[in-house]
Each structure stands twice: as structure tokens, then as C-alpha cells.
Amino acid sequence: MQQLAVERVELGAAAARRRHHARALVEQRAHHGETDSLRGARDHGHAAVQLEIHDSPSFAGSWVERERGREREIGILGRGMATATAPVLDDARQQRRGQIYVALAAIAWSTAGVLQRQVEVDTATQVAGRAVFAGLSLLLYVAIVERGRVLHAFRSVGLAGVGVAVCIAIASGSFIAALNETSVARVLFMLAISPMLAAALAWMLLGEPVSRRSAFAMAMAFAGVAVMVGSPGGGNLTGDAIAFLTSIGFALALVITRHRRDVSMAPATILSQVLLVLVFAPFASPSELGSGDLGWLALLGAGQIGLGLVLLTIGARLIPTAQVALISLLEVVLGPLWVWIALGERPDTATLIGGAIVIAAILVQTLGAPAQDPEVEGEPVAPP
Secondary structure, three states: OOOOOEEEOOOOHHHHHHHHHHHHHHHHHHHOOOOOOOOOOOOOOOOOOEEEOOOOOOOOOEEEEEEEOOEEEEEEEOHHHHHHHHHHHHHHHHHHHHHHHHHHHHHHHHOHHHHHOOOOOOHHHHHHHHHHHHHHHHHHHHHHHOOOOHHHHHHOOHHHHHHHHHHHHHHHHHHHHHHOOOOHHHHHHHHOOHHHHHHHHHHHHHOOOOOHHHHHHHHHHHHHHHHHHHOOOOOOHHHHHHHHHHHHHHHHHHHHHHHOOOOOHHHHHHHHHHHHHHHHHHHOOHHHOOHHHHHHHHHHHHHHHHHHHHHHHHHHOOOOHHHHHHHHHHHHHHHHHHHHHHHOOOOOHHHHHHHHHHHHHHHHHHHOOOOOOHHHOOOOOOOO
């Protein structure tokens, strides 16, 4: 396509040199992938110049230089710079998509409490029924992603994946048991300390160093837990203990996946649900399940676990770990809110204060963490 080349000049030799210099700068910046506008250019001549150039082989776009008293504006748009801008725009879109996926995953996880409160069967039946629906939904996901090579996906789990499956099974089973014993808020606030527990366990078991920031965050988190547990009449001690077991199981899974990035989380999570069915099915009472209970368990398994893990897996590949951790806090905030709105289950004051301290500890730990590339990290672990 041919376009008109318009040139209005009062142009001496100095102006010609400036134009050549500007072209060289644009081509150099485009070559190195720089996308910021040209800065620092100065008019050394005496002329007022407006120049537009179209379809030049090395400089397609426009260069406008105006001098109006003390104002100077140089705008340079080159084909190379437009190309260099595209990756930045793509990165921004990926970031937004990743943030949306992780936020949706957190919303899915946050429904656990309000859904569990609708089920009217015993704990063993809840755990086994939820595990059946979670395992089937994730099996379908693996079959689609692996294009039918399900056995290959499970063979690639390895010993570390089996360890992750055991940890997730402990966390998932104790999570439902804790919800049957104490408030949703206390369980979720207790679960929120898992990243700090993981850092402590990695230090004790593997000798991994702990930074001052992490140590301070740990102290804050445990102080928040102490406020919740130590308040008189604030909750059920048995429920708190089971919720703490949930945190330990989840923290151990985090430690394993952090040091073994080859673990594929979807097959490992399916294996964890199989383990739960094997352990809890003998104590379950399937004959007591009504159609309503089946529906709620299906939402708990396929929606809260299955959909949540799929959304997390997609989103966490697009954004850094620090952003994943921050956005995932939505679960801790929204979970107690749903049961408060829907069922009138209001957390006591000590639970709210302790939970606020725990969330502050997570923010201290996360906001000060160095940025990491999601492409080189292992797959994220979804909450139980």
C-alpha cells in the first residue's frame, strides 16, 4: 500500500543529522525489545519542523517534532516498536487472565463451608461422598488434558506424588471433620497458616533457611492462632485440633511440591481421593443419602475441589506465586462471609481478631517475597 509522503521542512544539515539519529535510536530500541517512547531527544536547531514519513523500509510510522516556545514533543512510532509493544500487551492480558482464574478458584474453595452445612449425613459419608465426586471430575479433566493417556499420567506421579496424595488425603479428610466440629471461620483461619507451617517444616526437616521476614510472619500467624484457641468459649478444642491437622497435611504437601517440581497435581489429587474412599467408605452410610445430600456432595467434590483445582492450575501458570497467594486469600475472607449471610453463622470476636492477625502475617510473608517466574515453579497445591 502506497501512502503519500508529506514533508514540510525548514531543514538544514543539522536537522538531517537529527532525523538520522532518531531513526537509528528507534531501530536500536526495537531490536532490543524496548517499548517505551523515545526520551531525552533535544532540538539543537533553529527550525520548527513537522515531518511525516510513510512506508519507509526501516522507519514506518511518523515523526513529529514541534517547538513552541519552551514546549518540545517528539513522537516516534516505528514498525519495529509496534512489534516490540505486542509482547508487553500479551503479558498484561495473560496477567489479567491468570488473576481472574485464581480468583475464581478461590471463590470455588470458599463455598466448602456453606455447602457442607447443607449435608445431613455423618462425617464418614461426607468425606467418602465428596471424594467420589472429586475423583471422578478430576479423572475426566486428566483424560481430556492427557488426551486419553490416563495411565501414563498416573505412572508419572512417582513416589513424591504418592507422598503428596497421602498429605492431601489427610488434609481433605480432616478438613471435613473439622467443619463438623467447629465454625467455618476458625477452620479457614487455621488452614491459612499452612504456608508458614510449610516454611517451619522445611527448616526443621530439610534445613532450609528461614528469612527474618518469614520468621516474623510465622510468629504473627501463631499468635493469631493462639488468640483464637485461647479465647474462652470461642470454639471447640477438638475442632481446632483437627483443623490444625488439616494445616499440617496441607503444609507437608507444599513442602514436597516445592522441592519436587515434577509432581503432577491432578493425578496426585485423584489418588488422594481414592485413598479417602478406601479409608472412609467402610464407615459410611450411603443408604442415608437423599437426593439433596447427593447434590450437595457433588458440588463439594466436583465444584469446590475439582473446578477449584482446574482453575488454579490454569491461572497459576500465568502469574507469579506471590500473586497466587494474595488472591487466594479470598477463600479465607469469603468462606466465613457466605455462612454468615446464608446461615447466620457469625464468628466470635476472638476468631475475627485472630483471623485478622493470620491474614496480616500472610501479607507480610507474601508482599516481601521475591518475584518468581511461574514457568519454572512446580504446580500449585489446591486447598483441601
